[in-house]
Amino acid sequence: MSTENPAESTVRPRSALGRLPRYAAGKPPVQVAGMESFKLSSNENPLPPLPEVLEALVGGPEINRYPDPSGTPLRTALGDFLDVPAEHIVTGGGSLGALNQILAAFSGANDGAEPDEVIYAWRSFEAYPISVGLAGARSIQVPLAAGARHDLEAMAAAITERTRVIILCTPNNPTGPVLHTAEVEDFLSKVPEDVVVVVDEAYLEFVTDLRAVQGLELYRKYPNIVVLRTFSKAYGLAGLRVGYSVAQPELTQYLRVAAVPFAASSVAQYAAIKSLELYPKIVERVQSLVLERDRVMIGLKELGWQVPEAQGNFIWLNLAENSVEFAGLAEAQGLSVRPFANEGVRVSIGEVEANSRFLQFCKSYTKPPVAS
Structure with missing residues (x-):
């Protein structure tokens, strides 16, 4: 069958699809000259699987x-x-x-x-x-x-x-x-x-x-x-x-x-x-991320920012209409975060350097989040 100038398809999806939102995955970080970029947009563990797990997968x-x-x-x-x-x-x-x-x-x-x-x-x-x-x-x-x-x-x-x-x-x-x-x-x-x-x-x-x-x-x-x-x-x-x-x-x-x-x-x-x-080793890794989460929370509160209780590996900033702007400025600092337009920004806990740079960036941002 010829594929030249095909007629418009008459195939249509279920009507439900037109009513559904699109899933927006966290964006990878943009490479910024002179600095390492970090992805803090998908709630991923910044640490790879345990070495013993990777070694076991080989065989x-x-x-x-x-x-x-x-x-x-x-x-x-x-x-x-x-x-x-x-x-x-x-x-x-x-x-x-x-x-x-x-x-x-x-x-x-x-x-x-x-x-x-x-x-x-x-x-x-x-x-x-x-x-x-x-x-x-x-x-x-x-x-x-x-x-x-x-x-x-x-x-x-x-x-x-x-x-x-x-x-x-x-x-x-x-x-x-x-x-x-x-x-x-x-x-x-x-x-x-x-x-x-x-x-x-x-x-x-x-x-x-x-x-x-x-x-x-x-x-x-x-x-x-x-x-x-x-x-x-x-x-x-x-x-x-x-x-x-x-x-x-x-x-x-x-x-x-x-x-x-x-x-x-x-x-x-x-x-x-x-x-x-190897669960005890998993616990050690999780604890290191929890300590980083708490460090970020303390740093934000010292800035006077109001942030909800954080019990995952991420924090929430109720930035409302400033959410997309905040994410764009963070991107310029080599940090990919997850904005929800006109609602807020979710920031995953990442590498120590990434978290430190995030806190430094927040010090310069003049429109802090409000109470959720």
Whole structure:
């Protein structure tokens, strides 16, 4: 068939795609003459995987073979590590892949009826509305409360008979605060038992707040809880895309049906298992990043800047209409940060030099953030 002057395509995507926002990944840094540039825009771990993990991968799994379709080797290792039955774990391509499996299983369109509803705080992880929309469900975004925290009272009030899933992001990306055990327990008392509550703990390892809710404790108490975790952040395996969910078998039986076969590659599983075996070294690395996070927070507060509680590997600057300007000026200093137009800027914790340069840059910026 000739390809010259083809007629305009009549193929059209689902109407839902036209209503979805585009995911905007953090930009790589621009090279600036005379200085090293740093990427502080994607909440990545600035440290590579542990040397022992990289060395093990050289003689690792047979990549000409498909991995175990249900991730049995990794689930077994995680079961031992978390002290939960391996059957309660479902692997996915990163925590986002695992979340997509949850949404596919429990929310969407229903044979001509009104679509299911998924409740989550906003602003939160920017992939949420995309994933919810692609599942065929309707997003119910509940504005954050003071301090850039989840407004759990308003989220409870937003529950209707069509609510099928609620997502709690703790620490909340991109703003930073965690949810506390007491407030989540109170919230759950208002949630119908047939509504799935996802506790997204992508940044769990960076949390130091002793009041922070523990997803696994909730999973052991409530049959409608699904805990979401990843190896992308603390473990430094973002490029391998491996995450997982933990839930009671009443839920995992459906998650396995919705799971993408072979989503976690054999290489990803192998690296994750090796990382679990070396967990004390992971903790040391995480602690170094937590200390850097706290150093940046202290430095900003010494400037008189108002910054929400930071419990992930990032901080949030409520710069509103100045967000894009701030990001552009930071770029000129060899620092790539993540602006959310007219809302704020998320800055990942990076290398020591990067964090120091960021603080130095902030000293010269004359439009500080306001309280969230």
